[in-house]
Amino acid sequence: MYITTIMETAYDKQLLSVIRRLIISLRVFQTESKFCEDLTFTQYSILSYVARTGSLEMSALHTLLSVEKSTTTRLVDPLVKMGYLKKTQSAHDSRAVELHLTGRGKAVFKNVQDCISDFMVDMGNSIPENKREDVIQSLEIFIRSMDRCCNPGECCKKQ
């Protein structure tokens, strides 16, 4: 009983420490790094979502990225300016905007994709082969538990 308590405390500390280090390590994907073709990770993600579906509405995109619609506009903007994405009016809702890859967009996306893919392979390779399944699965669990417990207004804000 006593031991359980101690171990639970230790576990919480580990969790906290892991979260801190995760945030630091994941920083590579957020600010600093223009990957290749001068795109950020998020911009690459946007291209990849559009590529995957052929044509994507802004509203779908802001759901995928989990950001405000205004932020979506601002993230997409440079991609349009650089000529990688094209905006067209949706057929069934004249308010909605559809995103498409341009010819150049496709080419650039292919490049970045290779680049990111190299990265992922590298990363995958530095995880011992027999652990890979576990790692992914654990990450899934971790993410789910974070999402479950961090509903806005709940925990930590209850006070």
Added chain:
Amino acid sequence: MYITTIMETAYDKQLLSVIRRLIISLRVFQTESKFCEDLTFTQYSILSYVARTGSLEMSALHTLLSVEKSTTTRLVDPLVKMGYLKKTQSAHDSRAVELHLTGRGKAVFKNVQDCISDFMVDMGNSIPENKREDVIQSLEIFIRSMDRCCNPGECCKKQ
């Protein structure tokens, strides 16, 4: 052989997807959320590093946080202004600044700690008990592999 290739590709995709979702889920800790006592997660971390060591130099802190020294100054600043931290000159190096918790700082830290601790317990609880060890371990592996493969100037920037 063929199957292996396919599975490796799938694995990379999973990794990519997991990274994206991690970034989104961890956002709670970064911008939005003032936890309690109007502190951000990073500010809480700073208090906790100082509390742990009793007195901490700025240079040690920017190593712990993995940020530029100028950023450290700016993160610490509000905590000093709010009267939670005190800066003193180091005894053995008159250039160096030591951080200490004030009385108020200690009280506030205690509060936030309880708050964060609740959060961690919640989070821990939403991970099935028999998976907890695995999750932590996998996260450790994941972090290590990210740090190993993302050295600045390496992968993705090679081109």
Added chain:
DNA sequence: CCATTATGGTTGTAATATACAACCATAATG
């Protein structure tokens, strides 16, 4: 069929996190 409400998107404004460069003071080195 029109009035109200909801939705999709953009723009204005602001906060935060962060880096890099320039700088000052003090230490360390040779």
Added chain:
DNA sequence: CATTATGGTTGTATATTACAACCATAATGG
């Protein structure tokens, strides 16, 4: 003692993001 290195701050700039206000169009419900 001259040069170089280190600890910290301040100036400046960029990216990410939110919220609020707004416009246009859609949907709903008397």
